[in-house]
Amino acid sequence: xxxxxxxxxxxxxxxxxxxxxxxxxxxxxxxxxxxxxxxxxxxxxxxxxxxxxxxxxxxxxxxxxxxxxxxxxxxxxxxxxxxxxxxxxxxxxxxxxxxxxxxxxxxxxxxxxxxxxxxxxxxxxxxxxxxxxxxxxxxxxxxxxxxxxxxxxxxxxxxxxxxxxxxxxxxxxxxxxxxxxxxxxxxxxxxxxxxxxxxxxxxxxxxxxxxxxxxxxxxxxxxxxxxxxxxxxxxxxxxxxxxxxxxxxxxxxxxxxxxxxxxxxxxxxxxxxxxxxxxxxxxx
Numbered sequence: 001x002x003x004x005x006x007x008x009x010x011x012x013x014x015x016x017x018x019x020x021x022x023x024x025x026x027x028x029x030x031x032x033x034x035x036x037x038x039x040x041x042x043x044x045x046x047x048x049x050x051x052x053x054x055x056x057x058x059x060x061x062x063x064x065x066x067x068x069x070x071x072x073x074x075x076x077x078x079x080x081x082x083x084x085x086x087x088x089x090x091x092x093x094x095x096x097x098x099x100x101x102x103x104x105x106x107x108x109x110x111x112x113x114x115x116x117x118x119x120x121x122x123x124x125x126x127x128x129x130x131x132x133x134x135x136x137x138x139x140x141x142x143x144x145x146x147x148x149x150x151x152x153x154x155x156x157x158x159x160x161x162x163x164x165x166x167x168x169x170x171x172x173x174x175x176x177x178x179x180x181x182x183x184x185x186x187x188x189x190x191x192x193x194x195x196x197x198x199x200x201x202x203x204x205x206x207x208x209x210x211x212x213x214x215x216x217x218x219x220x221x222x223x224x225x226x227x228x229x230x231x232x233x234x235x236x237x238x239x240x241x242x243x244x245x246x247x248x249x250x251x252x253x254x255x256x257x258x259x260x261x262x263x264x265x266x267x268x269x270x271x272x273x274x275x276x277x278x279x280x281x282x283x284x
Contacts, residue, residue: 001194002194004061005064008059014035016048028042029042037241060116060191062115063188073245074102076098078223078248078249081250085255088256099223102224104233111186114189115189115280119185120184126169129164130255131209134246134247135200136160136244136246138159139239142239151227152226157195158276159276164184167262193275197275205250207252226247
């Protein structure tokens with residue numbers, strides 16, 4: 001199943017997406033987090049009802065447009081990207097290319113925008129805006145100290161996040177938060193695909209900038225796999241339904257080119273992950 005948050009006729013709704021038919025059917029839930037939390041109870045009543053609206057008649061929002069907490073993010077989780085980052089000159093304080101433990105940081109919920117929304121380049125703040133396609137876990141069943149053997153039971157679904165980054169701020173401040181936290185720096189969508197429909201360990205992850213393919217990898221290349229990430233992040237920290245974990249980006253980001261290919265106003269970044277749809281955003 002695929003679920004989206006959208007506006008139609010002036011109302012915000014959660015809906016079941018029929019991607020093949022190009023339609024979306026409203027679901028009886030207050031918002032996406034409410035749907036996730038009550039999913040098993042209301043699942044029997046969720047169906048394509050022959051009505052709904054055409055996708056081209058609605059405005060898709062981020063699937064979780066107002067996350068209740070910061071978004072967990074993982075850095076340097078593909079070997080080729082870890083190496084291109086280390087060689088770029090934009091990484092501060094690294095001891096080695098590939099870390100022994102996952103690097104985890106957060107993006108504030110205020111960064112989130114939806115498919116098609118304009119991402120600001122903030123020229124008064126940065127001149128090194130970069131893109132990062134990331135498979136993103138959506139937690140369904142909360143918990144603390146989750147063991148890797150049980151981790152997949154806690155995943156409700158997956159979506160796409162563009163972990164937009166100001167590389168100069170990331171380098172200059174010797175940490176990642178300020179470079180990741182600017183307004184509009186977390187496009188998300190177009191929907192959430194439930195975990196039973198995809199294999200998170202074998203998904204093709206791609207990015208195009210103005211039609212040029214830049215990133216093209218598979219999640220089987222993750223250094224720290226999905227069960228391990230959930231085990232690490234939940235150690236001593238309670239995960240809640242609707243929490244988001246962005247699992248890292250592959251090689252091909254702008255800083256990896258010589259000279260770097262950073263984003264500018266007028267660019268369009270399009271991202272696709274197998275079974276999760278396409279996320280596209282203009283930059284201005």
